[in-house]
Amino acid sequence: MTRIHRIAAIGGDGVGPEVTSATLEVLEKVAQLDGGVSFEVDSFDWGSDYYRRTGRMMPEDGVDTLRPYDAILFGAVGDRDIPDHITLWDLRLAICQGLDQYANVRPTRLLPGMRGPLRVELGEQIDWVIVRENSEGEYSGVGGRAHSGLPLELAMDIAVFTREGIQRIARFACELASRRPRKTLTIVTKSNAQRHGMVLWDEVCKSVSSEYPELEVKWMLVDAMAASMVTSPSDHDTILATNLHADILSDLASALTGSLGNGATANLNPEKQAPSMFEPIHGTAFDIVGKGVANPVGAFWSAVLMLEHLGEKKSAEILMSGIEEICATGPYTRDMGGQATTRDVTEELVRHFDKSG
Ligand code: ATP
Numbered sequence: 001m002t003r004i005h006r007i008a009a010i011g012g013d014g015v016g017p018e019v020t021s022a023t024l025e026v027l028e029k030v031a032q033l034d035g036g037v038s039f040e041v042d043s044f045d046w047g048s049d050y051y052r053r054t055g056r057m058m059p060e061d062g063v064d065t066l067r068p069y070d071a072i073l074f075g076a077v078g079d080r081d082i083p084d085h086i087t088l089w090d091l092r093l094a095i096c097q098g099l100d101q102y103a104n105v106r107p108t109r110l111l112p113g114m115r116g117p118l119r120v121e122l123g124e125q126i127d128w129v130i131v132r133e134n135s136e137g138e139y140s141g142v143g144g145r146a147h148s149g150l151p152l153e154l155a156m157d158i159a160v161f162t163r164e165g166i167q168r169i170a171r172f173a174c175e176l177a178s179r180r181p182r183k184t185l186t187i188v189t190k191s192n193a194q195r196h197g198m199v200l201w202d203e204v205c206k207s208v209s210s211e212y213p214e215l216e217v218k219w220m221l222v223d224a225m226a227a228s229m230v231t232s233p234s235d236h237d238t239i240l241a242t243n244l245h246a247d248i249l250s251d252l253a254s255a256l257t258g259s260l261g262n263g264a265t266a267n268l269n270p271e272k273q274a275p276s277m278f279e280p281i282h283g284t285a286f287d288i289v290g291k292g293v294a295n296p297v298g299a300f301w302s303a304v305l306m307l308e309h310l311g312e313k314k315s316a317e318i319l320m321s322g323i324e325e326i327c328a329t330g331p332y333t334r335d336m337g338g339q340a341t342t343r344d345v346t347e348e349l350v351r352h353f354d355k356s357g
Contacts, residue, residue, distance in 0.1 A: 005310050006040045008069040008275070012047040012091065014284020016075020018292065019299035022346040023073060026319070027303055029353045034315040042069075048079035048087055057090040063098030067274055071306045074279040075299070080286060089141075096134060099274035101267035102165070103172045104132035105305070106250050106281065111297070112328035114258040114336070118230065125234035126257060129180070131173040132246030134267055136165045137197070139243045159244075161197035163204055170208035170240065172270050177215055177238035185209060186218045188225050188241035188249065201242065226252060254281055259335045261295025262327075264302035266309065276309055278302040288334075292341045295333040297323060300349070322349050322356075 009024060011017030024041055031037050044065075046058035057077075059065065066072055077091050078084065095101070108128045110116060116123045140160035147153045170187075177185040187205045191198035202219075209217045218235070220228060222245045228235055229252055241249055254263045263281035280298030288294055300323050307316035326349050332338025333345060 001036075003037050003312070004040055005037065005070040005312075006042070006068070007306075008066050008072045009041050009043045010046055010072060010091075011043070011075040012077040012284075013049075013079055013087070014076050014286050014289050015282075015294035016047070016077065016284065018075075018289075018294050018342055019280060019296045020073055020075040022296040022342050023299045023303050025346060026300055026322075026349055026353075029350050030303075030307075030315050030319050030322075033318050033353055033356070034312070037312055037315055046091060047077055048082050051079075051082060051086070051090075057087060058094070063095060066095065066099065069275045071275050071310060072277040073299075073303065073306065074277050076280070076282065076284045078284040078286075095277060096267050099269055099277070100135065101269050101274070101276055102133065102135040103169060103268040103270055104134040104246065104265060105176070105268060106130045106132070106253070106263065106265045107301075107305070108250075108253040108257055108263070110257050111262060112324050113330070113332075114262065114327060116256045116258045118233070118256055122231075122233055123256070126253075128229075128233075128236055128239055128253060129176060130239045130241065130246055130250050130253060131169065131176060132241060132250065133165065133169040133243050135243075136160045136162060137243035139247075159194075159197050159242075161200050161242075163200065166201055166204040167208055168270075170205045172268075173238060173240035174209055174212045174215060178212055180237055182216075182237040183214055184216045184218070184237040185212075186220055186225070186236045186239045188220050188222050188239060188245050190222050190245070192221060198242075205240065222249070225249060229253065229256065250281070259295060260298070261333065261335045262297045262301065264298050264300075264305055266302070266305040268309065276306075278306040278309075292343060293334055294342050295335050296342050296345055297327065318353070322352050325352050 011020040051057050077087050110123050138159040143157040145155045191202045260282045265281050267277040269276050304316050304320045331340035331344045333340050
């Protein structure tokens with residue numbers, strides 16, 4: 001019997017729609033090869049053009065519209081003329097928060113054929129999964145401004161840490177680390193300088209991780225962690241950090257593994273009480289929009305994460321090995337030093353599937 005998954009596709013802005021449609025094409029092919037799975041896709045034209053037409057980034061009931069889907073494939077969001085606090089907060093973050101996608105997960109490793117800035121032997125040691133708390137912490141949105149325009153003007157952003165919020169992300173990271181061969185978890189903190197939220201973070205992470213005696217748990221201050229990722233990549237495997245810390249460390253991780261166009265991320269509702277969202281790590285890349293030259297590999301990889309989350313192990317393996325194959329052989333888009341278009345890369349992957357099927 002065929003397993004049917006309902007997918008909501010939101011291409012969004014910039015190169016988002018280009019890489020999303022390439023991904024949908026590839027997914028069709030993967031479904032054929034797998035033989036036991038099919039995807040019913042609905043596409044939504046939400047984003048900045050939608051905002052120009054309607055005054056909203058998505059309809060008022062957008063989050064509820066997405067709720068019945070099994071997963072969401074997302075492209076990118078942002079616009080030169082519309083401020084980020086509208087584009088980001090009213091679409092991507094509204095979805096993440098509305099669907100309680102509290103775990104952001106970013107696998108990081110050098111794909112075949114890629115060369116990062118590190119010495120080869122160090123670069124090849126990178127095999128991390130960064131787990132980012134995705135619902136509170138420094139990006140809680142709590143804060144405000146007062147005395148506008150006066151010398152007295154003040155602005156505050158409040159980092160919000162809750163026991164439950166820390167518990168659930170710590171448990172998620174421990175479970176993930178336990179399933180990985182190295183069974184190693186690095187917990188990133190800054191409790192030497194931040195005496196409240198970060199201390200609660202430490203206490204709760206310590207208590208949760210103590211329930212996993214099979215794990216080797218390492219503690220790192222965030223600044224030391226940034227250095228360690230560059231100098232000793234093999235010290236780390238699964239990495240747990242707060243919203244802000246993991247945001248920064250993830251960008252470092254993607255820089256260490258080559259092009260921004262290759263990375264992928266998952267925004268998970270681990271209990272599957274609502275759909276999770278999968279996206280490439282790159283943004284809108286307006287400098288190349290409409291030219292058909294965006295690297296679709298990050299979007300393809302995000303579909304692998306989606307398939308894994310949906311429990312479609314075979315499809316996930318088919319797609320990931322296809323991605324590794326085309327990364328090893330090319331063709332390469334410009335960001336990877338080649339001249340290929342999005343279409344060239346997509347067609348090569350489809351050809352690879354045709355051959356292997
Ligand atoms: P945003 O503000 O939405 O994050 P941005 O253009 O400032 O967008 P990115 O989209 O992350 O930031 O891209 C930074 C640069 O990396 C782009 O100018 C582009 O040249 C390159 N880039 C990003 N994504 C891709 C991609 N998929 N393929 C090729 N190049 C890319």
